[in-house]
Amino acid sequence: MELEELLENARRNEALLRRLQAYELQLLSCQTWYDFLTLLLEGLPAQFDLDAATLKVCDPEGDLKASMLQSLDLEQAVLLNQLEFQGRVPMIEAGPVSPPPPWASGLPLPLMRNDVYLGQLRLYSANPDRFQAGMATDFMQHLAAVVAACLFMVKQSEETARQALTDPLTGAENRRGFERAYQREWARGQRQYHVFAMILIDLDHFKQVNDVHGHGTGDRALKALCRTLKSIMRPTDHIGRLGGEEFALLVPGCQPDQLPSVAGRVQEAIRDMRVENDTGKIVPLTASGSYLCVTPRPHQQLALDQVTEHLDTYLYEAKRNGRNQFIRAEQ
Template sequence: MQLHLQTVLLFAALTTAGVTVGIGLLAWRDRSAYLRDWAAALVAVCLGLALYGLREGLAAWLGVIVANLLLLSNQVFSWTGYARLFGVRRPWPWILAGYLAVAGVYVLLTYVWDSYTLRVLFFNALLCLLSAASALLLWDHRRRVGAAVLALPLGVHLLQVFLGLLRIGVTLHEGGVSQQSIYVSQGQIFVIMLNSLGVMAMAFGFMSLHAGRLLDVLETQAATDPLTGLLNRRGFDAALQREWRRHQRLGQGLALLMVDIDHFKQINDSQGHPIGDAALCHLAATLRQQLRPYDLIGRLGGEEFCVVLPGVSLELARQTAERLRRAPLGFVPEGEAAPVQMTVSIGVASGTPEDAGPEALLARADRALYQAKQQGRDRVVLSEPTA
């Protein structure tokens, strides 16, 4: 079966346009900058394919220079979209300088040395470099998105690197290529067709990454207390299980602090629930400020908080608890004149070989907190290891 280049290009442009509409609607609805970049990448490749397919009736500056710049823009905006998604800085001055340099080379290869072969080799060399840059960026952030989400976009960019090298090889093997022979060389047309299919697959890769990000957002929301921004009970239990497994595997210390605001019901009843909420947020901020960045903090419910201290002995956990208890917990709520004074009671427990699991450790810390309440509040009580 003979492949017709213009048919392949226009079919790819129209098919990609349909997917582009979907990405564009997502970008408009979600207002995510990375989606806008990906939509721009697909718009650029649609226009580039259309101009490339209709180039015989177009001026050289439009059918050659603009068309090739648009096709390369697909790779550029793909990369900037990934960079936005992962929070990587985008070197816009260098990108602009690169555009100007590439445009200058195309002007030379079109109007000074009119060489279709050199243009093909130059384009595919750039395609390989840009695709490799996107593949490398995706690979560097593979732990953030997961293998299943990453497989399609990473595979597409690796395929584009391979196809770019293949087209360079086919061009050199054929001893060069002319603008007329490109329409009859089945090898060239086949590689172009595979590249066009790769662009459509790239669009689905964009949607895969977006779906993965939405799933991450939902999982984060499901594990986060909306008032304080700390882990909620669900998120805390999962984090505690992970720390417990690490504690068992590495043999490092692990301590828990159960923290409870004293007489919290009186604050709510006498000053209102908004002040009570402000007290919870103030304690959460104090815990963040006083603890290490990798310590885990969760709000288990009501006025009860729990802190996981990895790699900490019972004595060091006691010192940490005393520092928290003595921290300035009084605050003046926004819009109020009178300060709110509060104290905390803290129960401390450290992991022992007798603990059957993190639940046992949590129960001991909770019992120590109960003892602190029974002994008059505003104090730290250590859990006695089980016999």
């Protein structure tokens, strides 16, 4: 190899190293799943002349996927199409492989952190010469180590943020967290002209439960309510504790003709809950509620408080009518 060619290779490697270092610093600054996944799955191919990047991660308990689903809205969740969550991912070594169609060359990289195998970062190109046998992978392996560190750090960052938006007793979103979800859904509805549903729920005679059976039973009832709602709602739905025994559900994409059956399912599930007092006696519980579909319009703002105040009117009507019923609110 001529000296000039060696120098040119050295200059090319030095430029690549600088670009990688700058990119790695960007990755390390990410604090949310959306920022990290966008930068990795879209930014990496764009910046380094690749056609695709995917992740295959070890997630035996489903914690990682759950963390991402809690953080991403429905639009952002399309990024998860480039991820595979598996209970066990086969160990690999870095090196070119024959990729699946339509790619012509591929490079899988192991994700290791503190000697723990987290999965694989897989890079693909339509150029058959992009990844060849015998090629050096040192730079890309270093990148994979940074990606592995980021998986851990972003998960921690998201957990810290989630705790600030979560009711500590029930695990539902607190009012601040639910307000955030509402604002995101409203903005998405304005962009895409889609609807979402709101359901307001209030446990019947809850003060009496506390007075007769004690606050420990009341706390168990609130926890059971949240567990019950989580068991019947989708991962993309939002459950918020607005205060005391009042909860709200935000159901993206729920159409007006679907909403009564959703509300009915919620009412029935609450009625079927089994909550015991301190002596083991079953405490029967019911709830009253109201519901409506919301259609965001361009250049219009409707605050969460306005929606809940409107729903409150119909919830109190359900209470006056004998409780244990859900009423559709007029638009």
